[in-house]
Amino acid sequence: MGRARAPYLDAMSDTSDIALTPAAAARVAAIAARQGKPAMLRLSVEGGGCAGFTYRFALAEAAEEGDVASEESGVTLLVDEMTHALVKGGAVDYVESLGGAAFQVRNPNAASGCGCGSSFSI
Numbered sequence: 672m673g674r675a676r677a678p679y680l681d682a683m684s685d686t687s688d689i690a691l692t693p694a695a696a697a698r699v700a701a702i703a704a705r706q707g708k709p710a711m712l713r714l715s716v717e718g719g720g721c722a723g724f725t726y727r728f729a730l731a732e733a734a735e736e737g738d739v740a741s742e743e744s745g746v747t748l749l750v751d752e753m754t755h756a757l758v759k760g761g762a763v764d765y766v767e768s769l770g771g772a773a774f775q776v777r778n779p780n781a782a783s784g785c786g787c788g789s790s791f792s793i
Contacts, residue, residue: 688759689714689741689750695765695774696746703730703746710746714763714776716754724757728774 691699691712703710711731716724731749734740739755741748748763761778 689739689748689755690762691741691743691746691748692762692764693744695748695763696743698765698774699730699746700744706730708732711749712746712763712774713749714754714758715751716757726774726776728763 695712696710699712700710708730709732711734713729713731715727715729717727718724731747734747734749735751737752738749739752750758757780758776758778759780761776761780764775764777766773766775
């Protein structure tokens with residue numbers, strides 16, 4: 672059972688240039704429900720990390736002007752314009768392994784990344 676699209680998302684770009692996998696959407700929905708927040712994940716990129724850029728994830732309360740949005744199973748992925756330029760064509764996934772569980776970005780624009788998967792270079 673899906674949710675209706677929020678009116679403020681209509682003004683934003685809804686694109687498949689950055690995707691949220693079903694596994695990531697399910698995890699965001701669970702975290703958001705536990706915290707009583709909207710099922711919205713913000714992906715941003717900051718300078719730093721061992722490879723030059725670092726991915727940051729946070730639950731969002733609302734979209735911001737200029738955000739690019741992608742939806743999966745009633746969960747919205749938000750990225751700002753600068754981040755979108757760096758991750759365009761990629762996907763946010765949630766992976767569980769013996770080493771732990773984490774959100775990961777599959778970024779076709781990254782020339783290299785670090786061993787932990789949380790930073791990259793262009």
